[in-house]
Amino acid sequence: MLVVGARGHAIEILQCLPQFAAGNLYFFDDVTPDLEPLLFGQFPVLRSLDQVPALFQQDPAFVLGLGGGRLRQQLADKFRALGGQLQSVVASSAQIGQHGVVLGEGLNVMHHTFVANATRLGEGTLLNAGAAVHHNVTVGSYCEISPGARLLGGCRLGDMVMVGANATVLPRLTIEAGAKIGAGAVVIHDVPAGATVVGVPGRVVRRPVATE
Numbered sequence: 001m002l003v004v005g006a007r008g009h010a011i012e013i014l015q016c017l018p019q020f021a022a023g024n025l026y027f028f029d030d031v032t033p034d035l036e037p038l039l040f041g042q043f044p045v046l047r048s049l050d051q052v053p054a055l056f057q058q059d060p061a062f063v064l065g066l067g068g069g070r071l072r073q074q075l076a077d078k079f080r081a082l083g084g085q086l087q088s089v090v091a092s093s094a095q096i097g098q099h100g101v102v103l104g105e106g107l108n109v110m111h112h113t114f115v116a117n118a119t120r121l122g123e124g125t126l127l128n129a130g131a132a133v134h135h136n137v138t139v140g141s142y143c144e145i146s147p148g149a150r151l152l153g154g155c156r157l158g159d160m161v162m163v164g165a166n167a168t169v170l171p172r173l174t175i176e177a178g179a180k181i182g183a184g185a186v187v188i189h190d191v192p193a194g195a196t197v198v199g200v201p202g203r204v205v206r207r208p209v210a211t212e
Helices: 009-015 049-058 069-081
Strands: 002-004 026-028 043-046 061-064 196-198 203-206
Touching (some): 061 069
Parallel strands (some): 026 043
Antiparallel strands (some): 196 203
């Protein structure tokens, strides 16, 4: 399997893949200078896209090991075009409901997360450590739910939404596509597309620029 990324979040992804020994798990990073050829002295780091197709002929599985919804989507598309098959990573300590749960491809569901029954997580979404998705919540594609964030019952998130660490979205609210919720914010009203919300209670501090 290939992990796209070799720093930061990719290092945490490694903790969710204990079944992979050296020689069965590879990392990819073509932007960071001075990386060691072996991550932690064990796992090869590929440095060029030209190296990827040969690896995918042996094992086409890859996972996303970095944050940022738009970047995750771009890299998912790029590595699929090289012959890869996008996979999810679900930590052993994650608690996921058994009834009415719909999980998209390419998820990162990290340690000590909670996903209740009757929920939906869209493709490529990152649910980071300690985050919670409560009943009847819908999360769009390529969202990033940061550590400790809480999405309460019946709220709906569009695609590419970012929810900061320890933020809370109250029940039955709608957070439209591309919105950003600051760390620790408590969202009490619907949030328009592309807006940024901070504070307790949450207030919109930035709205998308209107275009003709």
